[in-house]
Amino acid sequence: MPLQIIQNGTTNGWIPQIWAQEVLAHLRANIVMAPRVNRDYDTAIATYGNTVNVPLPLTLTAADAPDSGSTTVSAQSVSVELNKFKTVDVRVPDLFLAQSRPDVIANITRAAGIALAEAIENALLALYPNAAASVGTAGTDVAADTIRLARQKLVEAKVPPTEEKFVVLSPKDYAAILGDPKVTNALNYGGAEAIREGRAPTLYGMTLLESQLVPVVTGTPNTTYNLAFARDFAVLVTRPLPAPMDGTPAAIVRDDESGLTFRMVMRYDPTGKYHTVSIDVLFGVKAIRPEFAVQVRG
Template sequence: MPNTILTPNVIANEALMVLKNNLVMANLVHRDYEKEFVKVGDTVTARRPSKFAAKNFTGAVDPQELNEGGVPVKMDRLRDVTVQITSKEMSLDLRDFSAQVIEPAMTAIANAVDADVLATAVEGACRTVTASGEDAAKPIKDIAKVGSLLDFAGVPVQNRRLVLNPSHKVLYATDDNMSKVSYAGDGTALREAELGKVYTMDTYMSQNAPYPFGYLDNAVGTAKSFKVSGTAGASTVALSSVTAASATVKKGDCFIVDGYVYHFAADATASTGAIASVVIDQPLHAALTNKDATVISAPTSVGFHRNGVALVTRPMDLPMGNKNAYVASADGLGVRVVFDYDSTHKIDTVSFDILYGVTTLDKNMIVKVQG
């Protein structure tokens, strides 16, 4: 039987399936998708789920309007993986091409999407629970506290989730009171990440939960808070209002701004509460002036309701003049695949990309665990 011809259509649909199977956090939040084509940087309106009040009937009903309001979301996250390919790869059947090219590419994109959604949730959390130490008698009480805070906030019990950093997973999963569920079947990342339902929350583990890289080696800086300034696209930032005034940041220390996770790429020490310049691990997403940062000084997990955070996706236009491109969409996700030829370097490429935005819908529905 002849091999399936590897057209952009075939590859895009396979890529979409692989992406869906590798997402964890993105499958746990509110999703908004429409088939309107947008460009990077456009602002779209995402639907906010309605809320109603149960009123006492006193002889006549008081009709309530649908309050499914709109939330502006900037479509500023374009995740791309572009791969050089040869006639050798293009001669593979779909299964082998998927294993060699599509799966690694879409796994990288899935990790990036999950990390962005987690970062937005952590940054938007209204309350913080301090994680127990490794020698605590009943560390599981931390999870109970998260559930309790959601209870007091009036958050519905259905569709509550808890996503644990691997460090917290070890801490809580070894507690005798922690229920663990073993799954087998479709092999998706969501199934493999699931630990079971604990204190009203469906519980998962994600390696994309933010943490300082030096935490396991006790090599974390002493800065507890600071403000960030920098130029869009720059690889360095300035820090002000550093607490304490002579605090340090270490290579690998982590902070979040506007839902973007950054790690310092070098050590630095504050002088009178300021650091003039320190290198970060990726270009700054936007121009910032004394922007409050969410400092991640220890492993961080997050408990939330599905309607507390939204992942908003939209398809992008196909490149003008390029017929070797296709957009596949389903279940609130869209993936674009483009074949191209780089005449300067004489190479063929295939690119996979996805455009999306992330926002908090209700901070009262989010609680983080840190420590």
């Protein structure tokens, strides 16, 4: 079941399915790194500060036979603290009006979904200092040849040949790639889609992605830290938060497709005469294979 909604308490007219589906749609649409790193999620309830042990990818070596003996496989894990607790609080003066007007609820849930997505993406992109290698020059635009060098670094780090490789680029550097002669040559790079749609194709076997959240460090010159990586570079751990104990209407949402979970809580303020819908997420991130990432500086 791709989407699971568990309700708690009386909703008093609040329809969490409406909010959950809309928030989730915008959350999925605005995450770039989250679906492309290693993910660990579970139905077990957790709270801020809990630690989760995540199994590390197993690596084995082929030895000469028959005298090599057997290899004892020991499960290794890494501890990831659930130290990212992000919330979006939306004040709704008329709950029933909001739920009866698709445009109203779409506007609210879109903003909430984008805000949660940015929180998760910022945490993952902030892992760039852990990358074991770097290419490119600060203060310049990334070129196609820089992408090729990043791919070389990942291959030399023994990223499996079947493993998909990604590059997350800032708007500045994504635009530079779109204008690179090696990309605009439609005969070599799969038609005119880059020019027609403003979308860069796969380049040297690397999937190019654009993010407005790529870190830029101010200096002389400024340094843009784009990131090339494979799945096992980092892990994103999410856990559902507990429902309020006082019977406050709440819904715990778990999405198997994205591996994300979030909680929605609805409260009414009798003084202000409005409802507040809080949408929050608990997660942690950690670099687990630094050699599977390359800083692509621009």
